[in-house]
Amino acid sequence: MKLENLRNIGISAHIDSGKTTLSERILFYSGRIHKMEEVRGDGSGATMDHMDLEKERGITITSAATSVRWKAHGINLIDTPGHVDFTVEVERSLRVLDGAILVLCAVGGVQSQSMTVDRQMKRYHVPRLAFINKMDRTGADPMRVCEQMREKLGDDAILMQIPIGVGETFEGVVDLVTQQAIYFDGVNGETLRKEPIPEELQAEAAVARGQMLESLAMYSDDLMERLLSEEEIPESVIHPVVIAGVQQQDVTPVFLGSAYRNKGVQPLLDAIIRYLPSPLGHEIDARGFDDPEQTVQLAPDPDAPFVGMAFKIVDDPYGQLTFVRIYQGTVSKGQTYFNQRSGRKERFSRILRMHADKREEVDQASAGDIVAVMGIDCASGDTYAASPKFC
Numbered sequence: 001m002k003l004e005n006l007r008n009i010g011i012s013a014h015i016d017s018g019k020t021t022l023s024e025r026i027l028f029y030s031g032r033i034h035k036m037e038e039v040r041g042d043g044s045g046a047t048m049d050h051m052d053l054e055k056e057r058g059i060t061i062t063s064a065a066t067s068v069r070w071k072a073h074g075i076n077l078i079d080t081p082g083h084v085d086f087t088v089e090v091e092r093s094l095r096v097l098d099g100a101i102l103v104l105c106a107v108g109g110v111q112s113q114s115m116t117v118d119r120q121m122k123r124y125h126v127p128r129l130a131f132i133n134k135m136d137r138t139g140a141d142p143m144r145v146c147e148q149m150r151e152k153l154g155d156d157a158i159l160m161q162i163p164i165g166v167g168e169t170f171e172g173v174v175d176l177v178t179q180q181a182i183y184f185d186g187v188n189g190e191t192l193r194k195e196p197i198p199e200e201l202q203a204e205a206a207v208a209r210g211q212m213l214e215s216l217a218m219y220s221d222d223l224m225e226r227l228l229s230e231e232e233i234p235e236s237v238i239h240p241v242v243i244a245g246v247q248q249q250d251v252t253p254v255f256l257g258s259a260y261r262n263k264g265v266q267p268l269l270d271a272i273i274r275y276l277p278s279p280l281g282h283e284i285d286a287r288g289f290d291d292p293e294q295t296v297q298l299a300p301d302p303d304a305p306f307v308g309m310a311f312k313i314v315d316d317p318y319g320q321l322t323f324v325r326i327y328q329g330t331v332s333k334g335q336t337y338f339n340q341r342s343g344r345k346e347r348f349s350r351i352l353r354m355h356a357d358k359r360e361e362v363d364q365a366s367a368g369d370i371v372a373v374m375g376i377d378c379a380s381g382d383t384y385a386a387s388p389k390f391c
Helices: 019-029 052-057 084-094 112-123 142-153 199-217 221-228 235-247 265-275
Strands: 006-013 064-070 073-079 099-105 128-133 156-159 161-164 172-175 180-185 191-195 251-256 284-287 295-298 307-316 319-328 330-332 336-339 345-347 350-355 358-362 364-366 370-374 383-385
Touching: 006 019, 006 084, 006 112, 006 265, 019 064, 019 073, 019 099, 019 128, 019 265, 064 265, 064 350, 064 370, 073 265, 084 112, 099 112, 099 142, 099 265, 112 142, 128 142, 128 265, 142 156, 142 251, 156 199, 161 199, 161 251, 172 199, 199 221, 199 235, 221 235, 235 251, 235 265, 251 265, 307 370, 319 330, 350 364
Parallel strands: 006 073, 006 099, 099 128, 128 251, 156 251
Antiparallel strands: 064 073, 161 172, 172 180, 180 191, 284 295, 307 319, 307 383, 319 370, 330 364, 336 345, 336 383, 350 358, 350 370
């Protein structure tokens, strides 16, 4: 797959905001699974909650990785825990991601762990989108949640959609960019129906679109000039401004939906591949051990010397399973690579693509990939390279 079509993203949020339910819908709509499971806490559970304790408690304890395809794009997805006790799982996942989804409850809004996750995203300069979930709940208020994002998180939250109905009457969303109403038909909301904006929402949609364009105009002189001259703003002008704002971490586009009711997930997937950066858009500097002041720019080039970082370690019945983000070069099964901290040469006996607790063995993986490796003994945060002293 071309690197520009790859996205490495994580889903993070406060407890019970619906992260794992959203992950389950993403897996279903992308065709990765054919039956949706729910977070129950009765011994069964969602695909990404694969540990027995997670199924029993109905919570996420460890971050789980999978990969899906959406419209000719590959998405490596990591679902992270919400409980503060497991916040280190979020921390080490965000280090290796190129983008993230901040999930917020439409009723609870910005909560304590939302602030922690927000700080972590900013610490590692991770561009993100926001998804206001649970729009079907009584008391849902996306405008208030956006205001909380601005006040409590200091984010320039920009609503890209408005709801069609709220609470029990929530039916779909109005896309303020395309100026269309989107409904989610079918047993599992798999069929998108796009129609003109309902007459009773046209005035509200016009005001919301004006506010969206005014906010985006702060980041584009061209858009500002078009607004001042009262021109009609086409989609082709709006998308590049949003892309630049997201990838420079200036703006946070906000999308709406109810993952449990199967509404709003497909437009979010479209936004992920449109607005969040590929590995090509995420610059990484490697620091030398002998001279920490020395830095080397890593290029997401499959033909360059291999450099990867171990960010998560799991005890497996067959040995240690090490999750590795490949920043540069290509890694091959059976080859030996050097641990830059210890200087030890180690053999990557097996390379696996993970789908929660299921695995698929591959012979190679290239720059931008997230894979699991067996046969090495390392610590979380260790860097591996093709030569003993890469930098």
